[in-house]
Structure formats: structure tokens, C-alpha cells
Amino acid sequence: MTTYLDHAATTPPRPEARAALSRWLEAANASATHLAGQAARAAVEEAREAVATALGCSPHEVVFTSGGTEADNLAIKGVVWAARERTRGVPHLVTTAVEHPAVLDPARWLAARGDVRLSVVPPRRDGRVEVEQVLDAVGPDTALVSVMAANNELGAVNDLPALSAELRARGVPLHTDGVQAAATLDVDVRAWGVDALALSAHKFGGPQGVGVAVLRRGLAVVPLSHGGGQDRGVRSGTFAVALDAACAAALTAAVAEREALRTRLRGWTDRLAGAVTALEGVTRSGPLRAEDRLASHVHLLIEGVDPTALALSLDLVGVAASAGAACGAGATKGSPVLEACGLEGAPLRCSLGWTTTDSEVERAVEVLTTVVPVLQAGAAPRAAAGALDAVVGS
Ligand code: PLP
Numbered sequence: 257m258t259t260y261l262d263h264a265a266t267t268p269p270r271p272e273a274r275a276a277l278s279r280w281l282e283a284a285n286a287s288a289t290h291l292a293g294q295a296a297r298a299a300v301e302e303a304r305e306a307v308a309t310a311l312g313c314s315p316h317e318v319v320f321t322s323g324g325t326e327a328d329n330l331a332i333k334g335v336v337w338a339a340r341e342r343t344r345g346v347p348h349l350v351t352t353a354v355e356h357p358a359v360l361d362p363a364r365w366l367a368a369r370g371d372v373r374l375s376v377v378p379p380r381r382d383g384r385v386e387v388e389q390v391l392d393a394v395g396p397d398t399a400l401v402s403v404m405a406a407n408n409e410l411g412a413v414n415d416l417p418a419l420s421a422e423l424r425a426r427g428v429p430l431h432t433d434g435v436q437a438a439a440t441l442d443v444d445v446r447a448w449g450v451d452a453l454a455l456s457a458h459k460f461g462g463p464q465g466v467g468v469a470v471l472r473r474g475l476a477v478v479p480l481s482h483g484g485g486q487d488r489g490v491r492s493g494t495f496a497v498a499l500d501a502a503c504a505a506a507l508t509a510a511v512a513e514r515e516a517l518r519t520r521l522r523g524w525t526d527r528l529a530g531a532v533t534a535l536e537g538v539t540r541s542g543p544l545r546a547e548d549r550l551a552s553h554v555h556l557l558i559e560g561v562d563p564t565a566l567a568l569s570l571d572l573v574g575v576a577a578s579a580g581a582a583c584g585a586g587a588t589k590g591s592p593v594l595e596a597c598g599l600e601g602a603p604l605r606c607s608l609g610w611t612t613t614d615s616e617v618e619r620a621v622e623v624l625t626t627v628v629p630v631l632q633a634g635a636a637p638r639a640a641a642g643a644l645d646a647v648v649g650s
Contacts, residue, residue: 263609270461324456383412411553420449462506
């Protein structure tokens with residue numbers, strides 16, 4: 257049995273999501289006028305309402321997308337291009353160096369095309385972003401600020417209410433990538449004061465390939481896809497009835513369980529971090545204060561270990577964690593986030609979630625406290641895995 261510590265990459269689907277998927281898998285086209293089409297459309301609208309209730313916004317502000325990447329792209333390109341049309345100039349975009357590529361890449365792509373002037377704010381060493389530094393970057397021509405709610409690698413949580421209050425006073429809209437936040441933070445569009453929000457269902461127990469863009473009423477957004485005009489012309493394409501229903505079911509279940517889950521996860525992540533940082537050369541990165549970091553994430557930096565050897569050793573003993581950030585091709589590469597924070601060492605992200613059990617955490621403690629010192633002593637991955645066999649039997 258795999259010990260699964262990679263919920264930040266994807267979390268297993270919740271039973272509520274599975275039920276909604278199979279209920280609507282054979283849905284009719286939700287734009288068709290016959291009865292079956294109307295039933296499918298009702299399911300989409302019910303899903304939209306459930307998502308709006310979960311996020312504290314209006315159903316009219318919810319657009320279903322293919323995931324977090326599309327939701328981020330829609331907000332960033334859509335708002336920048338709308339500002340460009342409005343002003344006939346080159347608008348200014350402010351974001352941060354710790355954003356996911358789903359934000360940074362479209363931002364840089366727009367800048368390379370000359371569609372936007374881009375400012376990228378550096379993070380603090382703990383991965384958080386200083387509100388004052390973001391505000392310093394904002395100018396009279398700033399069309400959008402994009403700051404993530406929580407960082408996918410370090411789990412660092414940003415102070416969005418403080419930022420949005422200042423930006424509102426200056427009339428600058430705020431987009432946030434809330435993809436990592438939704439499983440454990442109380443995502444609330446109004447309380448956070450954000451104008452646009454991106455979520456991804458597979459991070460909170462929904463299926464992969466569906467997400468949500470919240471676009472506040474009045475926020476001008478140029479659509480990325482043109483076609484049948486579905487979703488109020490913002491996102492054309494046949495409604496993905498089963499995926500949308502499953503996304504909503506998962507989010508509703510995640511919100512109902514969130515507080516209890518947070519408490520459970522805090523206990524486990526502290527137990528895991530405490531045990532592993534007791535080893536020589538292992539430190540926990542990210543914010544120190546519990547309220548500044550996601551309850552689900554433990555990010556460790558391990559000295560004297562090759563990241564590839566660490567990843568291989570964990571695979572050999574059936575522990576799925578993220579040794580280095582997963583890149584698009586499935587390989588690992590140096591992390592721009594850690595680089596931006598000035599952090600060095602072999603990174604290991606353990607991310608826990610709604611299926612995590614006590615015994616998984618204990619197994620992870622056993623594995624890491626055995627394998628890491630052996631690797632640090634220069635052993636090859638197979639020998640490190642063998643050492644675990646000798647200690648506990650794997
Ligand atoms: N934003 C963040 C912070 C993420 O962690 C991810 C996925 O890992 C994404 C965006 C992209 O989401 P999706 O996989 O749904 O496209």
C-alpha cells in the first residue's frame with residue numbers, strides 16, 4: 257500500500273464527487289431545449305449555486321473551467337486584454353515570484369508580446385508576500401494584481417484581506433490563485449475582497465480537468481475561447497455537466513469537513529515535521545506561525561542528500577511525496593519558488609489531505625527518519641530502502 261503524501265499535487269476523489277460523476281456521465285447537452293437538456297442545464301446551475309454558496313459569491317460570478325490553469329489564464333489574459341481595449345495603452349500587471357506557472361507563464365507571455373508591463377514582486381524567505389511591497393509596485397496604470405492565496409510548495413498563506421482593502425481604495429482589481437487554499441482555508445470571495453479567484457477541483461476531492469473562475473460582477477474580462485457563447489459568453493464550449501456537478505459536490509463536502517480536517521492535519525503535519533527536523537541537517541521551511549501556513553503542507557530542506565536519490569528511495573519503499581516540484585513533463589527540476597526565497601538543499605514536500613490516516617503518518621515518520629540519515633551517509637537509494645527493511649520491514 258502506498259503512503260500517499262502528495263495531496264497538493266492531486267487529492268483522491270471524494271465519494272460525493274464519484275456519485276455526481278456517475279449520476280451525470282450520460283447527461284444530455286445542457287444547451288439543448290428538450291427535457292433531457294433542461295435537466296442537464298438544471299444540474300449545471302445547481303452546481304454553480306453550490307459553488308457560489310461555498311465561496312461566498314453570487315452564482316452569476318461563477319464560471320466553470322477545465323481547471324486551475326484555465327481559470328488563472330482567463331483572469332489574467334482576460335482582464336489585461338480588456339484593460340488594453342479600454343485604455344488603448346499598455347496596462348500594468350503586478351504579480352509575485354512565487355506564483356504557480358499557471359499565473360507566471362501567461363503574465364510573462366503577455367509581457368513578451370508587449371501586451372502588458374509586468375512587475376514581479378519577490379517573496380520573503382518564508383514564501384509569504386509582503387503587502388507593502390506589492391502596493392509599492394502598483395501604479396496609476398495597474399490593471400490587475402495577482403497574488404496567490406497560498407503557495408503550492410511552501411504552503412505559505414498570504415494576507416489577502418489586508419491587500420484587497422488597499423487595492424480597492426486605489427481602484428485596482430485583485431486576482432488570487434486559490435488552488436492550494438481550497439482544501440483547508442476558508443475561501444471567501446467577499447471576506448478576502450478578491451475580484452477574481454481560480455480553483456481546481458482535483459485539489460479538494462473533485463475530478464481532474466475541472467475548475468472554477470470567480471469573476472466579480474463588473475470586472476471586464478475578454479473571453480479566451482469563442483464559440484457557442486455558453487457561460488454568458490465568457491467561456492464557450494458544451495457544458496461539462498458531470499464534471500461541474502462533481503466539482504460542486506466535492507467542494508460542498510470539503511467545506512463541510514474543512515474545520516475538522518484542518519485540526520487533524522495540523523496535528524499530523526506537526527508530528528511529521530517534529531520527528532524529521534530532529535534529524536541532523538533537516539529544517540522545515542515556510543512560515544513559522546501556524547496561521548500563516550496551510551495545515552496540509554510540510555516542506556523540508558534536507559542537507560547532504562541528492563534530491564533524485566531521495567525521490568527514488570521513497571518510491572522504493574512506497575511513499576509518494578514530492579521531492580522537488582513536479583514539472584510538466586513529470587520529472588523534477590530546480591524550484592524557482594525556492595530560488596526566489598533564497599532557499600537551498602534537497603526539498604521534500606509532504607502534503608496531507610482528507611484520506612490521510614494516523615498509520616500513514618507513522619509510516620512516513622518511520623521511513624523518513626530511517627532513510628534520510630542513510631542517504632546522508634552516502635548510501636545509494638536501494639541501500640537506503642534496505643535499511644528500512646532492516647529496521648521495520650517494508
Ligand atoms: N495553481 C496552483 C497553485 C497549483 O498548485 C496548480 C496545480 O498544481 C494550478 C494552479 C493548476 O491547476 P490545474 O492542475 O487544475 O490546471
